[in-house]
Amino acid sequence: MGEKTKNILMALLIVGIVSMTIAYAALTQRLNINSNAKVLSKNTTWNIHFTNLSAPTKTGYAQVKTGEELVLDSSSTTLSGLTATLSAPGDSVSYTFDVINEGTINAKINTSGVHLANVSSATCTGSPVPSEADCTLVKNNLTYTLTYANGTALADGDKLAAGATKSLKLTITYNASATNVPTNDVTITGLDSYIDYIQDEASGS
Amino acid sequence: MKSSVKKILAIEILVLLVIISNFFVPYLFDKYRYLVFFLGIGVLIYFLTGIDIDKTPNEKPIFKKTLFYIMLYFILIYLLGLFIGYAKTIYSWSFTNLVKNIIPAITIIIVCEVLRYQFIRKSNNNKIVIILSYLIFVTLDVVLAFNTYDLSIKDDLYEFIGLIIMGSLIKNVLMTIYDIKSDFYNSIAYRILTEIYVFIIPIIPDLGPYVNSVLLIVLPTVLSVVVFSYKNKEQDKPKNKRKRNIIFTIVVFILLLLVGLNSGFFKYQSLVIGSNSMKNYLSKGDVVILKKLDSKERKKLKEGDVIVFKYEKKLIAHRINKIVKRDERDFYITKGDNNERVDEGAIDGKNVLGIVKIKIKSIGLPSIWLNELFS
Numbered sequence: 048m049g050e051k052t053k054n055i056l057m058a059l060l061i062v063g064i065v066s067m068t069i070a071y072a073a074l075t076q077r078l079n080i081n082s083n084a085k086v087l088s089k090n091t092t093w094n095i096h097f098t099n100l101s102a103p104t105k106t107g108y109a110q111v112k113t114g115e116e117l118v119l120d121s122s123s124t125t126l127s128g129l130t131a132t133l134s135a136p137g138d139s140v141s142y143t144f145d146v147i148n149e150g151t152i153n154a155k156i157n158t159s160g161v162h163l164a165n166v167s168s169a170t171c172t173g174s175p176v177p178s179e180a181d182c183t184l185v186k187n188n189l190t191y192t193l194t195y196a197n198g199t200a201l202a203d204g205d206k207l208a209a210g211a212t213k214s215l216k217l218t219i220t221y222n223a224s225a226t227n228v229p230t231n232d233v234t235i236t237g238l239d240s241y242i243d244y245i246q247d248e249a250s251g252s
Numbered sequence: 253m254k255s256s257v258k259k260i261l262a263i264e265i266l267v268l269l270v271i272i273s274n275f276f277v278p279y280l281f282d283k284y285r286y287l288v289f290f291l292g293i294g295v296l297i298y299f300l301t302g303i304d305i306d307k308t309p310n311e312k313p314i315f316k317k318t319l320f321y322i323m324l325y326f327i328l329i330y331l332l333g334l335f336i337g338y339a340k341t342i343y344s345w346s347f348t349n350l351v352k353n354i355i356p357a358i359t360i361i362i363v364c365e366v367l368r369y370q371f372i373r374k375s376n377n378n379k380i381v382i383i384l385s386y387l388i389f390v391t392l393d394v395v396l397a398f399n400t401y402d403l404s405i406k407d408d409l410y411e412f413i414g415l416i417i418m419g420s421l422i423k424n425v426l427m428t429i430y431d432i433k434s435d436f437y438n439s440i441a442y443r444i445l446t447e448i449y450v451f452i453i454p455i456i457p458d459l460g461p462y463v464n465s466v467l468l469i470v471l472p473t474v475l476s477v478v479v480f481s482y483k484n485k486e487q488d489k490p491k492n493k494r495k496r497n498i499i500f501t502i503v504v505f506i507l508l509l510l511v512g513l514n515s516g517f518f519k520y521q522s523l524v525i526g527s528n529s530m531k532n533y534l535s536k537g538d539v540v541i542l543k544k545l546d547s548k549e550r551k552k553l554k555e556g557d558v559i560v561f562k563y564e565k566k567l568i569a570h571r572i573n574k575i576v577k578r579d580e581r582d583f584y585i586t587k588g589d590n591n592e593r594v595d596e597g598a599i600d601g602k603n604v605l606g607i608v609k610i611k612i613k614s615i616g617l618p619s620i621w622l623n624e625l626f627s
Contacts (some may be wrong), residue, residue: 052480053477053481056425056473056476056477056480057477057500057503059422059473059508060422060469060470060473060507061503062520063418063422063469063473063582064466064469064470064507064510065510065512066418067414067418067462067465067469068462068510068511068514069618069622070410070413070414070462070617070619070622071410071414071461071465071514072514072517072522072523072524072539072616072619073514073521073522073523073524093342094400116625130492142542143271151282152342154342157340170602170603172597172598172600176576176578176583176598178578179578179581183571203407243340244342245340245342245343246342246343246349246353247344247345249283
């Protein structure tokens with residue numbers, strides 16, 4: 048009986064590992080990028096994520112191709128996939144969305160918890176491939192902002208109580224004061240950002 | 253059936269029905285209401301059959317084995333974290349919040365494990381009572397986590413199945429074995445060591461849901477075998493033991509290889525081909541093993557190589573059609589063998605993940621089917 052039980056346990060282990068491998072096998076043409084490391088805890092009642100993404104609002108000659116819109120990770124506070132083509136000074140693309148605390152733990156933005164995309168390290172692409180000069184020109188004149196919907200800046204310690212929702216606005220702008228434009232269209236990709244929330248010290252779970 | 257066993261069976265059925273009702277009436281019970289409910293059940297058991305809290309002689313040796321394997325587990329995962337990285341916990345370190353986080357969690361663990369022990373001890377080895385006890389605590393784990401996942405989202409569903417359901421199934425096997433072989437002190441110790449550390453330690457290895465799911469299955473399985481084998485009278489014949497050890501070693505090696513390749517943490521990674529854009533060379537459902545490339549190794553890429561690269565939010569495996577040098581950087585024009593035209597845009601070198609080294613026919617089809625089922 049002891050041997051049989053051990054064999055059953057080992058068989059369950061093998062089945063479990065193989066099942067998880069099949070489920071989590073990375074597929075080509077499908078990639079989940081999660082730049083915000085997620086901690087898993089048992090019986091988690093921590094559930095803060097973005098939701099209710101709007102369609103992009105474009106000004107000037109700004110373009111966002113179908114399939115290249117901002118993507119929200121519905122299980123975290125990560126923004127990724129934003130691709131915008133800005134051709135002239137003043138062009139901008141903006142999105143509004145909500146951050147919601149569906150858990151039972153009051154939260155606040157961690158110290159240095161607002162991680163905005165680093166425009167200078169974003170990727171330039173296009174057809175034809177843009178020159179380094181064009182890429183630098185565009186990056187130097189790009190402004191990437193993430194604020195609350197009313198324009199107030201996000202700050203460390205901003206609270207998000209359990210059950211609460213706040214509206215945010217993401218804007219990427221080609222500065223109106225820029226005096227030069229690139230020779231060819233430059234598409235900027237790799238603008239990933241996230242907000243790091245932790246438990247609010249004022250109260251527990 | 254003894255009358256005490258019948259009483260315990262009736263109590264178990266009551267407890268199970270109350271827990272199951274939470275699926276139909278969400279938020280009927282939270283963990284604090286369950287705590288009060290279980291304390292009430294404990295009082296009921298006390299008046300009906302009395303409470304057993306005796307220590308057994310097996311307790312200390314089994315505790316030592318438990319402690320050894322758990323420490324080994326933490327050492328391994330934190331060493332792994334040196335290569336993979338760590339994640340910060342979300343729990344505040346203020347004294348008030350430490351107390352508010354830890355005290356309720358420990359209280360619930362103690363009450364649940366003492367209750368489980370009563371069920372097992374008073375079962376008189378009745379299998380139905382033992383199985384019901386197991387089902388109660390598996391259902392409890394599932395119901396407490398049920399409303400924190402959006403099961404319509406594939407990733408949440410996988411996490412729920414891997415981390416919650418499968419983790420609970422094997423954890424509760426271990427807890428049951430602890431109660432059969434020794435007492436509740438060992439099950440309490442295991443749960444406190446493996447569940448409370450997230451509240452205390454500020455950083456935890458960021459292993460991702462896949463590897464975490466695997467570890468949640470492996471640790472309690474290994475401990476189940478170790479604890480179950482403790483002072484087991486059956487002894488292997490030397491020849492059988494050697495044969496079993498060889499099979500065991502081979503199986504462990506294969507599983508480690510599988511997890512290592514699939515995790516993406518190491519130099520070589522497995523990927524399932526999700527389309528027929530490279531048909532005749534790579535078909536949908538094939539698995540490729542790719543070698544990740546650093547910037548120096550990328551310079552050795554040549555036309556005709558099949559590479560895997562990131563494009564928008566996708567991983568693509570296509571063949572290099574042409575390499576374009578611009579301002580001392582390489583850009584890759586790629587094309588699927590089965591596509592009429594080259595891919596739109598050129599791929600920056602830093603978006604190239606690696607080069608395909610090995611392909612295995614059709615072994616990834618179950619992943620394709622599962623992905624299509626939930627798409």
